[in-house]
Amino acid sequence: MKLIIAIVQPQELPAIKEALLRKKIHKFTVSNVLGRGMETPIHEIYRGIAHDIKLLKKVRIEIAVNDEYVDAAVDAICSVAKGVDEEEGRGKIFVLPIEQCIRIRTGETGPTAIG
Amino acid sequence: MKLIIAIVQPQELPAIKEALLRKKIHKFTVSNVLGRGMETPIHEIYRGIAHDIKLLKKVRIEIAVNDEYVDAAVDAICSVAKGVDEEEGRGKIFVLPIEQCIRIRTGETGPTAIG
Amino acid sequence: MKLIIAIVQPQELPAIKEALLRKKIHKFTVSNVLGRGMETPIHEIYRGIAHDIKLLKKVRIEIAVNDEYVDAAVDAICSVAKGVDEEEGRGKIFVLPIEQCIRIRTGETGPTAIG
Amino acid sequence: MKKIFLIMAMILLSQTVLFASSETAINAYAIDNMFLFLAAVLVLFMQSGFAMLEAGLNRSKNVVNILFKNFMDMSLGVILYYAIGYSLMYGNSYLGGWFGFAGFGISSVPPTPAAGALNPQVDWLFQVAFAATAATIVSGSVAGRMQFKSYLIYSIIITGLVYPISGFWKWGGGWLDALGFYDFAGSIVVHSVGGFAGLAGALVLGPRIGRFSRNGQVNAIPGHNLALAALGVFILWIGWYGFNPGSQLAITGADNTNAVMLIATNTTLAAAAGAVFSMLLAWSLYKKPDLTMALNGALAGLVGITANCDSVTNNEAIIIGLVAGILVVLGIKLLDNLKIDDPVGAWPVHGLCGIWGGIATGIFGPYSLTSQIIGSVVIPIWAFGTMYALFTFLKSLGILRVSEEDELRGLDISEHGEEAYSGFQIFTAE
Amino acid sequence: MKKIFLIMAMILLSQTVLFASSETAINAYAIDNMFLFLAAVLVLFMQSGFAMLEAGLNRSKNVVNILFKNFMDMSLGVILYYAIGYSLMYGNSYLGGWFGFAGFGISSVPPTPAAGALNPQVDWLFQVAFAATAATIVSGSVAGRMQFKSYLIYSIIITGLVYPISGFWKWGGGWLDALGFYDFAGSIVVHSVGGFAGLAGALVLGPRIGRFSRNGQVNAIPGHNLALAALGVFILWIGWYGFNPGSQLAITGADNTNAVMLIATNTTLAAAAGAVFSMLLAWSLYKKPDLTMALNGALAGLVGITANCDSVTNNEAIIIGLVAGILVVLGIKLLDNLKIDDPVGAWPVHGLCGIWGGIATGIFGPYSLTSQIIGSVVIPIWAFGTMYALFTFLKSLGILRVSEEDELRGLDISEHGEEAYSGFQIFTAE
Amino acid sequence: MKKIFLIMAMILLSQTVLFASSETAINAYAIDNMFLFLAAVLVLFMQSGFAMLEAGLNRSKNVVNILFKNFMDMSLGVILYYAIGYSLMYGNSYLGGWFGFAGFGISSVPPTPAAGALNPQVDWLFQVAFAATAATIVSGSVAGRMQFKSYLIYSIIITGLVYPISGFWKWGGGWLDALGFYDFAGSIVVHSVGGFAGLAGALVLGPRIGRFSRNGQVNAIPGHNLALAALGVFILWIGWYGFNPGSQLAITGADNTNAVMLIATNTTLAAAAGAVFSMLLAWSLYKKPDLTMALNGALAGLVGITANCDSVTNNEAIIIGLVAGILVVLGIKLLDNLKIDDPVGAWPVHGLCGIWGGIATGIFGPYSLTSQIIGSVVIPIWAFGTMYALFTFLKSLGILRVSEEDELRGLDISEHGEEAYSGFQIFTAE
Ligand SMILES: Nc1ncnc2c1ncn2[C@@H]1O[C@H](COP(=O)(O)OP(=O)(O)O)[C@@H](O)[C@H]1O
Ligand SMILES: Nc1ncnc2c1ncn2[C@@H]1O[C@H](COP(=O)(O)OP(=O)(O)O)[C@@H](O)[C@H]1O
Ligand SMILES: Nc1ncnc2c1ncn2[C@@H]1O[C@H](COP(=O)(O)OP(=O)(O)O)[C@@H](O)[C@H]1O
Secondary structure, eight states: OEEEEEEEOGGGHHHHHHHHHHTTOOOEEEEEEEEESSSOOEEEEETTEEEEEOSEEEEEEEEEEOGGGHHHHHHHHHHHHTOSSOOSOOEEEEEEEOSEEEETTTOOBSGGGOO | OEEEEEEEOGGGHHHHHHHHHHTTOOOEEEEEEEEESSSOOEEEEETTEEEEEOSEEEEEEEEEEOGGGHHHHHHHHHHHHTOSSOOSOOEEEEEEEOSEEEETTTOOBSGGGOO | OEEEEEEEOGGGHHHHHHHHHHTTOOOEEEEEEEEESSSOOEEEEETTEEEEEOSEEEEEEEEEEOGGGHHHHHHHHHHHHTOSSOOSOOOEEEEEEOSEEEETTTOOBSGGGOO | OHHHHHHHHHHHHHHHHHHHHHHHHHHHHHHHHHHHHHHHHHHHHHHHHHHHHHHHTSOGGGHHHHHHHHHHHHHHHHHHIIIIIHHHHSSEEEGGGTEEEOOSSOOOOOOOOOTTOOOHHHHHHHHHHHHHHHHHHHHHHTTTTBOHHHHHHHHHHIIIIIHHHHHHHHTTSOHHHHTTOOOSSOIIIIIIHHHHHHHHHHHHHOOOTTSBOTTSOBOOOOOSOHHHHHHHHHHHHHHHHHHHHHTTOOOOSHHHHHHHHHHHHHHHHHHHHHHHHHHHHHHHHHSSOOHHHHHHHHHHHHHHHHTTTTTSOHHHHHHHHHHHHHHHHHHHHHHHHTTOOOTTOHIIIIIIHHHHHHHHHHHHSSSOHHHHHHHHHHHHHHHHHHHHHHHHHHHHTTOSBOOHHHHHHOHHHHHHSOOTTTTBOBOSOO | OHHHHHHHHHHHHHHHHHHHHHHHHHHHHHHHHHHHHHHHHHHHHHHHHHHHHHHHTSOGGGHHHHHHHHHHHHHHHHHHIIIIIHHHHSSEEEGGGTEEEOOSSOOOOOOOOOTTOOOHHHHHHHHHHHHHHHHHHHHHHTTTTBOHHHHHHHHHHIIIIIHHHHHHHHTTSOHHHHTTOOOSSOIIIIIIHHHHHHHHHHHHHOOOTTSBOTTSOBOOOOOSOHHHHHHHHHHHHHHHHHHHHHTTOOOOSHHHHHHHHHHHHHHHHHHHHHHHHHHHHHHHHHSSOOHHHHHHHHHHHHHHHHTTTTTSOHHHHHHHHHHHHHHHHHHHHHHHHTTOOOTTOHIIIIIIHHHHHHHHHHHHSSSOHHHHHHHHHHHHHHHHHHHHHHHHHHHHTTOSBOOHHHHHHOHIIIIISOOTTTTBOBOSOO | OHHHHHHHHHHHHHHHHHHHHHHHHHHHHHHHHHHHHHHHHHHHHHHHHHHHHHHHTSOGGGHHHHHHHHHHHHHHHHHHIIIIIHHHHSSEEEGGGTEEEOOSSOOOOOOOOOTTOOOHHHHHHHHHHHHHHHHHHHHHHTTTTBOHHHHHHHHHHIIIIIHHHHHHHHTTSOHHHHTTOOOSSOIIIIIIHHHHHHHHHHHHHOOOTTSBOTTSOBOOOOOSOHHHHHHHHHHHHHHHHHHHHHTTOOOOSHHHHHHHHHHHHHHHHHHHHHHHHHHHHHHHHHSSOOHHHHHHHHHHHHHHHHTTTTTSOHHHHHHHHHHHHHHHHHHHHHHHHTTOOOTTOHIIIIIIHHHHHHHHHHHHSSSOHHHHHHHHHHHHHHHHHHHHHHHHHHHHTTOSBOOHHHHHHOHIIIIISOOTTTTBOBOSOO
């Protein structure tokens, strides 16, 4: 079992959700984060003072999957989240090992509990 | 050392906190997330347009523990978070390996730094 | 590759960012969390009712790095986040293994994709 | 010839004089009606103050519900008070002054223009704003747990029946008026009615989940937006300049003019004293200056001065406000001790300080303390009793309170399928 | 001797009388001008109502932009309507009543003091508030996707040219006035102009990204702050007590006084009926009581009664409001079906119910239905046509709509480099 | 017989005439007092405008604190100005016009009813609203770092002593008045006092942590809620229709009526010009249209026109507003260059443009430029000097500024133990 953590542009979330569903990945958890990468900062002005927002709004998707689904999930995300032009700031995917997974409702554990 | 990530229903957080404390687990980190699982979506209407909110509000609890505490923590969470009726959407627990843990204040590392 | 998860006091974020940049660590992801540790709770009063806020605002920094950068990152964070007086609640750092890393934009994987 | 000329001149002249005189009356008519019209606008503006205050002092998950209730108190109130309420309140007296009636709708026959003569249209407008005020006080007390449709039923009944009937007893010329009871602008007739109806609601509904722990602990459920709450109180304070001065019902004639100005200043002094002293008391009790207490204190002062703003001196106004500011802090404590959950403090502010206003009128003004006590007890009992019965009836039908799940999720989603702050990340847990 | 004494006495006396009479006229002058001044203040207050309503009904990422547009509608509107608009609207008639002009700026020559005589300064103030209202209605329709500088160009043209010209046709004494068309306070002259200009904008701009899916699905883009939206409607309702009653332009003289009071009450009844019945209709259609529908319903009732509030009875006012409340719900549905994206419902409220107000004046009031229909069709066409041309021209210059990226990121960042809710965590995804 | 009849008729007639005449005076009395009462209500409404503006332009962690300060400026201001301030400002002259006094409280003796005669109660109400305005301007300058109890001490001293004393110099008939200095509604007497007191506070307190980096960099600390800030400015603009027109103190008599209307229009034009030109200047300087600059620009225009709105033409009003709009942008820049942290720009708006208003009165109005310059320098120095001393004294007691930790955590938690937006997730870091 793996935990896939993807950090992507917010506006791509709807498309990613669809892509995941198409690959039969129905369960995931989303949170709002601020990311600092290569992307050009947002330039703001407040009362005559310029300031750059370098921590940009991103969305973090966590998907716990069984090993055989890792590639499908990664592909699904990459296919839509990479954008058309190769602009910077499209994001990253990290894959971490999961040792155990428990479905709270039933107490079920292991690979069958993940979906 | 393990990192326990539990995704639960928001209203259960107070009870979970108490259950953890009873098991002498005093330290954890909580964040707000949106989850998509099996649960029935929320049906909203805005100016005559129906729309379903499928990403539902959940709470994500991260607990870093030494190996011998994993079962206690998982049990504590499951006992209260599973709800009375076996409704869907009660959440999941993932257990990940931690390689190193550092207490920032003292620089202490390893199992003793965790608590 | 490792995932460094640091939970720190919010007001220290700017200094931590600078310290990381000095160590040539340019990419990270930040989110707002609530933490429960040893720190004294905030005491609030609302219309005559005292209530303690025990879940205090913290910032969670996720940094994916290649193995050789782990110590640099941990040191950078510890150096600034430990504060002057040894007050409680300075936070923790957890290091987790990453099995795979993918740069969404290019599809690049592995150690070169992380930075 | 000359005499005829003289006499004709005099006739002409006297007609000019009469004309000038009636022109003066016509001007006075314009002034007085304009005054009441503007006062009505200010009182109607209070509706937004209540909406902001009550929304601000509740959780974000119930904001749409509260705003909607306030908005319907105003809208349904207008329709009901037009159809029946106004007539019940200012109709001809029946049953020995316990009941009035005068047909449906509003007369469209204007009076002979004169100082103090009021066009029935504007009189109704002023009165309906008061009825809506009485109704909307309750929405705060029952916030976060009552079904929306039950609230609409309540709102219809209070503006259509309960408020007009007790209003008639005093302002319609009924038995309390005959008894010598005095309530200038409605500490009792308006505010205590709302406050005690709210208390009935809070009692029958029971507290919100989590407000009182099983072990007897009292928990705070903090308001979600104190900027809105403060804005609400600022607006209410401003609206009160319609509520109290407008209740003089005329401004022409030196006595009326002077009365209006005294009333405006007394209203201001009482509000300020209420704010300052409730802040100081709460500060000394709880060691921190608490904004919501000071806000409630200002309202408490305003409610307290409402019955007697025309009959006390400036210094007395300060005393009345000061006492109200202290009472409201104690009243909030009292409800907590009794485990009654009144989310915005409607009873301490409008109920308790309403009674204080009624009694203060007997203490400081030239009115019989006995009559004041009678009126200040009977009307609250009427409001509390009828409303307790209504809420109990709605409860017996099973439509009073939402389910536990709906309450936890928030009324905005469960009752309206609509969130107030779409897009904002809101802590669903603490 | 005696006769001389008598005659002298009479002269003295008659001068006193004349003096008294002219003093009365001077008082009346003060009252009427004060009345219009206060009405103007209330109408100007509506600007904040529009700002709050439109901001509240849009996403948080566009709030600075909307507030700024509303604020500039008021500020630029004042400058433009001062420089040229007022003169075009109330100037001497040319081209057979299709065009007026009277030089630049405002006259500073006060009239002879008398009842109903208006100082040109206050007359302008009242009128400019109307012009700003017409302009600002549009900002809601084009929210979330229009370039700021194009909006400023639009705003200049509507308050400087388009609104004054059609305004002249009726209120300046132009050809529509000659035809017998009646529009008391501007259901057509003000609201339908704004509503149809907004429709033109919404059409030329096209919908916001994501509002209609390629598969034909209609998606909701919920407002980000319904507390602000509700506050906006409460304020607009209050401001309308300047809009409608003020349009009587005088309050002295019993007829004027009575008219103002009737107007105020009719305005109230129509607003309430609109709110209640739009709530009920939306409730029965969509199974949940929807706050934004009720808020729009109140505005719809207010727009509907604006043309005729002086010429209908109380009961008719309720009917007019009720129909408006129903129309607005259907109008919102209609736009969705036609895939037109009007984020705040400016066309259903101001355009559709504006026309309803114009026609209702012919149905219920003593005015020719034919004239009413002509006016209620011609002015909307004028506003729609000129504005459609302008928006198309701006589009051809490539400065009408922001880029897709800027739209997704929000106009606050892309157009102003400034966020409305700095520090708040806002869901960037749903 | 006939003669007797004639004479008796004439006596009767003359009494009727006198009666009509005095009835007219009584009407005028009602009108003028009502006018001032309504103006006072509008000025009091400005308190909520300041509260929303200042809250909106600061971080969310200090909102309760700012709201509370504004609310106490109003509440404590009422008590203090009642007890002592009013008497100091409008008392009998001592020490060659440098000091006034007239006992405690307000007279309750009404004047003989006549046009322009003011009931002391309403006069006080109007004046206290001005005092509270002067006080509350400062709360923005010292936001985010001052201890609450020190602020209350400041607030008591400015409304009780500092403002009344310099107010007496001009409006109480003191030495500046004798010198021919003119300040119609308080560009200097009210606004520059607040603006310079705020500057003193900002200087003695020092900047907020993080506002200026050690390397000399200027950092933005963006306001947390620009919707509230915009609402605040809309409300302030509306409230100014009480501030300026009300300062005519009477509306009956054609001259007064005409003056009020001119004042209202000039006020509007200056506000609009200030908004438009500050937007344009900031746009050209910083390449983006900045809402907060435009909002400040409108206020700058309003402050600039306050001293002279009765004595300039419409076109001059536009010029005064335009210059003010430019000055405010430059003033904000200047403070940044001087490393002075004035979170809401109180000094550029009220201090700098207050002085501009005072001097513009000499340039455009019929007043001696020398006197204007003297007044426009002396009063700001008085306010700055006394307040600098007070803040320094409080600093020496160690109760002026909160601890670094408390400041970082926010005053809401550290000073009040109460958060403004309970439940909202707010970025604690950027
Ligand atoms: N090493 C990393 N550790 C943690 N987060 C990262 C890391 N690299 C990238 N991110 C996250 O991904 C987002 C996009 O990364 P970026 O490097 O700008 O994308 P790209 O690789 O397309 O240029 C960043 O804003 C940050 O949130
Ligand atoms: N595989 C997964 N990966 C990430 N998050 C998950 C996963 N499965 C469940 N979750 C999280 O847990 C929440 C509840 O899951 P759900 O499957 O609905 O519960 P149940 O198993 O009780 O039906 C989801 O909303 C989601 O946030
Ligand atoms: N075992 C843990 N699991 C998860 N989060 C932790 C753990 N220990 C500490 N934290 C996080 O770190 C924060 C600070 O921890 P704390 O123990 O108070 O610091 P210190 O070790 O300096 O006393 C906590 O509020 C919590 O968010």
